[in-house]
Amino acid sequence: MSGAPTAASSGNHSLHLPTPTLDAESQSLLQSISAQGGYAYARMAALAVAGDQSAAEAARDMAWEQLHSGPWHSVLPVWRDAYSMACLHVAKFHFAAGEFGEALGALDMGLIMGGTLLRKDLHDSVLLVSSEARKKAKSLGDFKGEKLVPEVPVDVNEVLKILPLRSLTSGRVDKRSDLSMEGFLRDYFQTGTPVVITNCMAHWPARTKWNHLDYLTSVAGNRTVPVEVGKNYLCSDWKQELVTFSKFLERMRTNRSTSVEPTYLAQHPLFDQINELRDDICIPDYCFVGGGDLQSLNAWFGPAGTVTPLHHDPHHNILAQVVGKKYIRLYPSSLQDELYPYSETMLCNSSQVDLDNIDKNEFPKVVELEFMDCILEEGEMLYIPPKWWHYVRSLTMSFSVSFWWSNEAESSDS
Ligand SMILES: O=C(O)CCC(=O)C(=O)O
Ligand SMILES: [Fe+2]
Incomplete structure (x- = not known):
């Protein structure tokens, strides 16, 4: 090896990439x-x-x-x-x-x-x-001011028809406006109780920017992102693909009127990849309550109808709803047997129960279980305590950001 890599010696472009400089x-x-x-x-x-x-x-x-x-x-x-x-x-x-x-x-x-x-x-x-x-200046497309989610009020009766059985009839998650750090620590973090926090994201640039297709296209249109295609990650026809952000946006727009399987940019650390989008979000102060360390920030962006099946994660989570609405159902971490987790190590944090179509013979214990649920509206954040089971369905085109964190003792446990 004769010396460190330098700029390309071939080609006719006058600029060279500074790569690798180290x-x-x-x-x-x-x-x-x-x-x-x-x-x-x-x-x-x-x-x-x-x-x-x-x-x-x-x-x-x-x-x-x-x-x-x-x-x-x-x-x-x-x-x-x-x-x-x-x-x-x-x-x-x-x-x-x-x-x-x-x-x-x-x-x-x-x-x-x-x-x-x-x-x-x-x-x-x-x-x-x-x-x-x-x-x-090869234009990536002009959406002429088109919004991701048009401002049409959601008809609750229509929404209920597509939600799993008994939705919004059991215990609703508390909704708290302008929740203080002390209030969050005392009433929710320490007791391990979910809460929806309202009025806490108005200052995020993303709240005004991300609903605009032209903006998203101009900052990220020609970037490549991994997306998931299929009903959800537990189904056999599910696959992952790499597409440009423009192509993904175009697919989402066409998904609106067709019944094709949704394409979901799910659990991707998009903000480590695209710096301009990172500048549009703010890390909630709640994530530092309890002396925790942020573990990961992930983007969840897709059309109406994406489903993340019932599962749990080891970390505290603030799921921030930037654009659109999601239905979320939560079961306490104490429920294990009743939710029939898979036995394989890779899937042991996922339930075998398909909440959209519960097989009552195979999974009888799940039918009468108490749960909490809510519709997470644009501009709201949901706190999900560690190991709480959650099922998430987007009700409109939706862009959310999750912040996972742990304190030291918990990180060494998991
Ligand atoms: O929004 C979703 O589809 C799932 C979010 C989730 O599972 C999480 O933030 O841990
Ligand atoms: Fe999760």
Whole structure:
């Protein structure tokens, strides 16, 4: 390996991506990969530095194979960094050729699947490519001020028809306006009780911006995001796809009038990937109650009719409803047997019960169980205590953000 990677030596574009800039780290990364048996990768990466585009693609494919060679947690972190590095090289060649869409696609894959070492390089490169792409000004579509969710009042009777049995008849979740930190700590956090908090998100830029298709398209249209297609992740026909944000928005608009399976951008750390969208949200102060550490921020964006089946998570959760409405049903964490969790380790936090179509013979205990539920309206946040079971159905086009956090004692438990 002769020196750290530099800008592309081929191509005719006058600008070069500053990738990867971490010369010393890049060198030692390649050494570690060689030490892990990745000689072929290191050779291809060296050829990529020397200007060979197909070597860059080959290096990326090799790292990709390593990322898919076993369960995610068993992948050596060095291979995730190796994947990012190869994505940076591939992007550099596309950029040099003026292929900005392809360059952004490669950088996004590095951000989605890659490690932490070269994240800054990936973000810097995204900025540069995006600004060049804007100069080329290939319009991503003009939605002429169209809103994601038009302001039509929801007919509660119509809504009830599509909700699971006994919805909104059992205990409703408390709704509290302007809830103080002390009130949240005393009445909900310490007692492990869900609550809907109203009047707490008016200052988020997202509240005014994200309902506009033109805005979303201009900040994220040509970015690649992972989406889920199918009824839900427990169904056999469910799959994941990578699409551009524009294509995803277009699919959501057409979904409005058809009965095709919804496409859902679910549980994706979108704000680590797209900085402009990160600037539109605010971390709720409630997340720091109890001395906790934020574990992850995720986006949940999709059309009406997406369903996240009954499951629980190990963390405290504030689910913030930015655009649209969702129906949410909650069962206490103490219920285990009654909700029939799957026995496989991977799915043991999910219930086998399909709340939309309960099989009363197979799951008799669930029928009469008490639960809490609510319709989470735009501008409201729901606190879900750790391990509380939740089922979520979007009633309109919907964009939510979840904030998961734990305090130290809890993180070491889970
Ligand atoms: O909004 C959804 O579809 C599911 C949200 C969820 O499960 C969570 O925030 O933990
Ligand atoms: Fe969840």
